[in-house]
Amino acid sequence: MNHNSLSLRRMFLALATIFFLLSITGEAIFADTSPIIAVVENVNGTATVVRQGRTISAKIGLDIYQYDTLRTGSDGSMGVIFNDDTSLSLGPGSMLVIDEFVFAPREGKYSIALRMVKGTVAYLSGLISKLAPESAHIETPTSSIGIRGTKFVARVEGE
């Protein structure tokens, strides 16, 4: 009887531990409100991703999140592909901020707002430009570029 209650107590402790661990990891999963929006496909030379003040060296397969900044050094270039199949690449000495990227077909929500601070960029539209033609924009220090399902390149002198 005594022995039995001891094993029950042990079992209870083990279960409590499991629940505790689950609750921690579960919370960690749900706390991650900014989903992955793009992935690095090509890198050459110096290329980095700045996320919440941290600089991460860009490697093929690196996940990109909303609000990330993509930077290339004077010898660098990089290409990424977004969740909606939009592809984008930067030439040397470039800087681009992802102000907004929303691709939620279940809710019918689409938006791309990028800020090209300086350098050269190549862009090939994905689904968002096809489904919601007015929802893709790149801001530069001098102008706003509206994109309707297409491929284009831009050079931004910067400030």
Place this chain on the structure above:
Amino acid sequence: MRRWRKAFFVWIFLCFLTGCGAHRAKRDLIVLLPDPDGKVGVVTVTTQGGSQILDKPGYAVEVEVEDLNKPPIAPHPVEEKEIADIFGPALSMLPDSGTRFILTILYFEPDTTKLTHESKDLVAEILSTIKSRRSGEVFVVGHTDLVGNEAYNTGLSQRRAIYVRDLLVSSGVKPNTLFVSFYGKARPLVPTLDEVPEPRNRRVEVIVR
């Protein structure tokens, strides 16, 4: 006199080297290119001073960096070599178009849920795409052109989307993998004035993941 002449030539020579006087204005440059599938889209460039539309491949719009109140400079053709010189490194890193999604657009006869003749043939393709991808997510999005009022068109776009969904379900696609939405006249693919009939806007988009 001789000396002055010499000084003058030296000055000219120095100007030639440094480009003095001919201060080249800094300009941003935006160039439209053809899509890989040959289609060409549209880019609009807007500054505080105005805007320009780019709709021809190989054409560029320039923007004066030092005077933001100027409108962009009207589109002009750019040589391929210049594009390659400036954008070569960026273009070489541009990933191939992604293949996460396959979009098919089905078109309808005016004011009906009847597919156009060409679009009927596309339904079989959609079905084989769903099968080959074993897709668990298919989005069906209904639209209309700008003829008629909003409420009526919302209803019409809904009927079109449901028609396509039912068509897919009757061909064996699981209903719980289909997500229907509809926007009436709110999201024309080709912008037109109100009340303008436009075949390319009478559509249902089917997106297979």
